[in-house]
Amino acid sequence: MNKVNGKITSVNGNMISVRFDEAVSLNEVGYAILGEVKLMAEVIRIRGTEADMQVFEDTKDLTIDGIVEFTGELLSVELGPGLLTQIYDGLQNPLPQLAEKCGFFLERGVYLDALPRETKWAFTPTAKVGDTLTAGETLGTVPEGIFEHRVMVPFNFDGRYTVESISAAGEFTVSEVIAQLKDSDGKIHDITMLQRWPVKLPITAYTERLRPTTPMTTKTRIIDTFFPVALGGTYCIPGPFGAGKTVLQQLTSRYADVDIVIIAACGERAGEVVETLREFPELTDPRTGKSLMERTVIICNTSSMPVASRESSVYTAVTIAGYYRQMGLNVLLLADSTSRWAQALRETSGRLEEIPGEEAFPAYLESVIAGFYERGGIVTLKDGTTGSITIGGTVSPAGGNFDEPVTQATLKVVGAFHGLSRARSDARRYPAIDPLDSWSKYPSIVDETQSNMAKALLRRGTEIGQMMKVVGEEGTSIEDFIIYLKGEYLDSVYLQQNAFNDVDSACSAERQQEVFGTICDFLEADMNFADKTVARTFFHKLAQTTKDWNFIEMESPEYKQVMTKLETMVAEVSNNE
Amino acid sequence: MNKVYHQVDNIAGSVINIRAKDVKYGELAEVTSRNGSSLAQVIRLDGEEVSLQVFEGARGVATDAKVKFMGRAMQVPFSEDLLGRIFTGSAVPRDKGPKLEENMIDIGGPSVNPAKRIIPKNMIRTGIPMIDIFNTLVESQKLPIFARAGEPYNQLLARIALQAEVDVIILGGMGLKHDDYLYFRDTLEENGALSRSVMFIHTASDPVVECLMVSDVSLATAEQFALEGKRVLVLLTDMTNFADAMKEIAITMEQIPSNRGYPGDLYSQLASRYEKAVDFDTAGSITILAVTSMPGDDVTHPVPDNTGYITEGQFYLRDGRIEPFGSLSRLKQQVNGDTREDHRTIMDTMIQLFSSYRETVEKKSMGFRMSDWDNKLLKYGERFENEMMDLSVNIPLEGALDLGWEILADCFDAIETGINSDILDKFWPKK
Helix, strand or coil: CEEEEEEEEEECCCCEEECCCCCCCCEEEEEECCCCCEEEEEEEECCCCCCEEECCCCCCCCCCCCCEEEEEEEEEEECCCCCCCEEECCCEHHHHHHHHHCCCCCCCCCCCCCCCCCCCCEEEEEECCCCEECCCCCCEEEECCCCCEEEECCCCCCCEEEEEEECCEECCCCEEEEEEEEEHHHEEEEEEEEEEEEECCCCCCCEEEEEECCEECCCHHHHHHHHCCECEEEEEEECCCCCCCHHHHHHHHCCCCEEEEEEECCCCCCCHHHHHHHHHHHCCCCCCEEEEHHHHEEEEECCCCCHHHHHHHHHHHHHHHHHHHHCCCEEEEEEEEEHHHHHEEEEEEHCCCCCCCHCCCCCCHHHHHHHHHHCCCEECCCCCEEEEEEEEEEECCCCCCCCHHHHHHHHHHCECCCCCCCCHCCCCCCCCCCCCCCCCCCCCCCHHHHHHHHHHHHHHHHHHHHHHHHHHCCCCCHHHHHHHHCCCHHHHHHCCCCCCCCCCCCCCCHHHHEEEEEEEEHHHHCEEEHHHHHHHHHHHHHHHHHHHHCCCCCCCCCHHHHHHHHHHHHHHHHCCC | CCCCCCEEEEEECCEEECCCCCEEEEEEEEEEECCCEEEEEEEECCECCCCECCCCCCCCCCCCCCCEEECCCEECCHHHHHHEEEEECCCCCCCCCCCCCCCCCCCCCCCHHHHCCCCCCCEEECCCCCHHCCCCCEEEEEEEECCCCCCCHHHHHHHHHHHHHCCCCCEEEECHHHHHHHHHHHHHHHCHHHHEEEEEEEEECCCCHHHHHHHHHHHHHHHHHHCCCEEEEEEEHHHHHHHHHHHHHHHCCCCCEEEEEEEEEEHHHHHHHHHEEEEECCCEEEEEEEECCCCCCCCCHHHCCCHHCCCEEEEECCEECCCCCCEEEEEEEEEEEEEECCHHHHHHHHHHHHHHHHHHHHHHHHHCCCCCCCHHHHHHHHHHHHHCCCCCCCCCCHHHHHHHHHHHHHHHHHHHHCCCHHHHHHCCCCC
């Protein structure tokens, strides 16, 4: 490809305008030359012979008439074995390697290979010479940690290809040729284990998209039982600051029942990423017994890193997720926070002097958000297996007000809504998901009639609680008071979970089904008390014993004993039928 | 070598425009006119048109002012000699000491590679139970104090500064009342802390651009101390003034405002400052405590709102007390598991009961009859407010935990507290 050069005509923050004379395309990558250093930038608007480019680095010291080299390529990421366990910035620069090279700080203009070039992978061919294949079909496999990583026909190959030659089993690096494919015109293409894919385009080398129906267990009771998420589904967690969005995401990333987790820390605190990247290698994945890091990729563009690469970081993450979906794996993408990403769009739009929409967000905000969540989904691959991307995004609405543009645009396109409430988090009720406001369109792991009964009871209990604030306890009938206590009981022992207790913080689907069944029996029991004080004392005791129960491992004999004790306690105050 | 220009085209607010060539983005220039001279920084390049932000304001800048480009960006001197000194936002001495010009360092440098950070693990003891028990301050934390005007936030800041065990204190004052500046100076001096402090002070009457620089200068200095292995505490007051200064410049530059006139990059600008808080792998640390005054006591105002999303928690100061609801230290769980076994239990239980107490107070004010339970809560709430919340209380963590058990046992039966049986057996005071 011929190199096209341009000259800088203006600099404003991270935005530069560049005059060019040959063809340049939208979203093409260029490098602004600054002495020894090259600063990466992306074309985001073209007007006549001037391209507006967002620079992914600090623009300090750039001058008018400075040279910009266009590359002719769209902003892309490297895909191949070796992605897992990596910690990347928004442009797929590996951060630990960067630290080795540059020390404490992120120096600008340093770009490293995303995938290690020296590592040898044990390749086993599955295709034979003469086979006809299309994009996304498997040529061979390499073991990557606990997974069988498929080496596939590049996703941008149109039409049918014949295998001309393929390597025998052996060790190869990602840049060595492992196969040659012939297209319908007879042209031969060299294939390596590494392919590049433009981040802003979805990978579509599958046969069919399916409806998400299988629940994805997160081991958080309120989610799995009441507001479930399905494999291939999308959900959002909006909440004011301090309501526990990030803690919830962190626990989900540990316990979720999926193959691969991709964490996109987008414009949030560096400290939170550090927790993940220091702790994950030490934690074991309960499913495999290996380190959690072996199923994780972290894309991290924290709030003080350049804004333009914040925008690209979510796309980098979803592209890597798409790559692993093509291998028939279930991938969970956690984006924290999509509001920061939307704000990056707003900053860019402001510098381009576009006409602003609501709260100065660009008018295309909704379609961009929809486009991102639509990259999730469960699909049937060409070999008949299925793979999925589940997307969970947090939203940080300004002032905790869900009526703002980002929350509203997100709610239109997701399948489940886990709204966090300030009131619940202030009362230290973790997780602070509001049981009355949240919803989900996906099927639950428990019986629908029971969860509906429990939800109705919660609603009624809250209403009675509100009413009691007006008419007082003495103005409330004992029947209503018991409903209120039952609601509070359900809330405190089932909806709430102790994130610091090893047993309680992760509640398996099996356990949820049993515990929820038992608690539903309690809620439906017809109880009888002499007066309100007796009722209150009883529920205090019941709640405490149930909490103790939550802390006991399901396998231990004590678990059944406490369960029986609880049932006896309830039977003693219930009317026999 | 360095070119000098004599023609200023536009002057608006503190921004001037000239036509010049070969100017670097972010470069520093000296603007001299009849009425004095000031430093200025390039903030936009458009063809030959260069926009400069004049640090001391454009008042008195003449159309024939001499603009000399210096070929470098803003820098500040760094050495041990800084300790005990007081400077302005552009690092010019405010006290009577000599000007420092050696070992210049860049300000607003690149951010720290997350891979070189470590998980914070050291508690900073303050002797204030509302902080030590309920929202523990942790080394390398960034924490704002949200308060409306009139609350004693500067006093709180000064008290934490004096009691916290750190090596260097850096005070960045933005839009500070002159009285408050003197208060900080005198308090640090009286307690013998001035010799380990550096102050960068912008008072309310100083040029607005210098207000913008205070946080950068303070944090760049802090970073150098931290890289030398020092534990640095940076106090910034008041970040709302910083945001307002940014708003002022943005509007002069005709940028499209996003929310209540603040520029769209408010979040990123605040974040790039707060994110300087760090615990370096193999070096020192920076802890940031910043005052964010809430205009109209409204936490949804863009400045406190954006701040809350950036920082690791917040302290609400209301009626001279640290309010338990809303106040949060996100890093507390890193340290409060290792202090004493009952720390978390006391923390959770006392807050939950205090929340019930607040509901009861509400019920009482509406004239409802108080049940036995309500009366217990009322007794508890009163003791909690007087013996835990009051800012004059100064007891170490362990003492405060013991006091917590004593108050609980005085007001409730063990079963009513909802505390786990194991902990109860061990800690519930035996009568």
